[in-house]
Amino acid sequence: MTPSDKPAQTPLEKGSLMVLLLAVTVALIWILLPFFGAILWSVVIALLFAPLQRRLRHKTRLGATPAALLTLLLVLLIGILPVVLITTALIDEVAGLYLRLQSGELNPLPYLRGLFDALPSSVVSLLQKIGLGDLRDLQVQLSSALAKTSQFLASQVYSWGQNTFGFATSVAITLYLSFFLIRDGQQIVAQISRAMPLAAAHKAELYEKFATVIRATVKGNLLVAAIQGLLGGLAFWFFDVRGALLWGVLMAFLSILPAVGASLVWAPVALYFLFTGAVWQGLALSAYGVLVIGMIDNLLRPILVGKDTRLPDYVIMITTLGGMAVFGLNGFVIGPVIAAMGFAVWHLFTQARTPQD
Known part of the structure; x- marks a missing residue:
């Protein structure tokens, strides 16, 4: 049967198909929402590195799959690995900052007193007018803020430790999707393009x-x-x-x-x-x-x-x-x-x- 021989759809059939298409699309978006970030960054990685994969195929005569794997390895080395190393060092520094705040080794109150004493009298008068001219009150507020900051830093370090598995899983999903998008991206784009009216x-x-x-x-x-x-x-x-x-x-x-x-x-x-x-x-x-x-x-x-x-x-x-x-x-x-x-x-x-x- 050629395309011209296909029976014409009735308005009811067209409407039913559109309702079904809308329902399936909404359901698909709903089940993919938990992986929104991984999907977004896999698309970003594919758009950035797919040209590199095509150049590798052209210059080395590699197949689509080996070229995509080599491209993904480069993504790991120049993108993912530096971020992981910096994040690890950052967690150590935040943990050290929390310990110094808790032990009293790092105490911003003397710095506040020095800063307050160095302010011009006009600035001090302005602070007094808006209720910030009393150094004792500021010290109390700063001490309270430091206590809350210490608790926040502790909770963040604990949260980062707890979420390590979730982060690793998200990275793995991103790289997995990136591989297929890098390898098959042109065919996927062509299929989406054909479906767009x-x-x-x-x-x-x-x-x-x-x-x-x-x-x-x-x-x-x-x-x-x-x-x-x-x-x-x-x-x-x-x-x-x-x-x-x-x-x-x-x-x-x-x-x-x-x-x-x-x-x-x-x-x-x-x-x-x-x-x-x-x-x-x-x-x-x-x-x-x-x-x-x-x-x-x-x-x-x-x-x-x-x-x-x-x-x-x-x-x-x-x-x-x-x-x-x-x-x-x-x-x-x-x-x-x-x-x-x-x-x-x-x-x-x-x-x-x-x-x-």
Whole structure:
């Protein structure tokens, strides 16, 4: 039977098929939700490294499966392994910080007194007006905050230890899915494309936009985060700030937020240096933060993210923040992707409504 010989579907059959399709799709999404993060990052890994797999096949004449396995090994060496090592070192540093807080070896109260005594009288008057001028009250509040911080750090270290198996399982699922997406990604994309009721040119444009935004967002943000975290951690180590690794990782994490991220860490430390009489350290850290750490964000992010996505900087920033507010850490990928796809769909819609000459 040729396609033209197929019997026409009745409206009831078409409606039933659509209801069934919707129900099955919702059920599939529901059962896959627990693995949302693993699926997302397997797609990201496939989009980033599938071109490498194709080049390996072309240059080494390897089959699809060996080339995909070799590509996955490279992902482990340059992506997963460094993250695991840094996370392990970070857990040790957080545990050490908790022990120093508990034993009293690390006591921020004298630093607070020195900072308070170094403040100009106008600032002290302003603090008194808003109820923060009493050093004893501040010490009580800080002691309470330190106690809560100690409890939080202890619970986090315990939680990390408890979740090691879950994290390892998630990584294993991600790598497992990545292998098949790297190896069979082109066939999977072709099948999805055939199922989409859109013109071929529109499908190609949407897929190109989706792939480009994910590659640019992940490569750009992760590269900027890694560089800013490394530079910030080295600066803190040079100025003998305790917990340089912890602060460097925190700067890398916060640098996902465009423009202001890393400065939320180094700027208060620079101000502390200035107020406590360590003028050259404060000025040097401020200059380093603005001219080196800040310029990395201002120079690299527009080149690596904005140029390829063709989205304005303010759109990238607000969709990154919104994505992280809704989806957590994964939102720094999902937010800009949704924005870019939205722009692309509106562009296609506008083109379809515009009369052609």
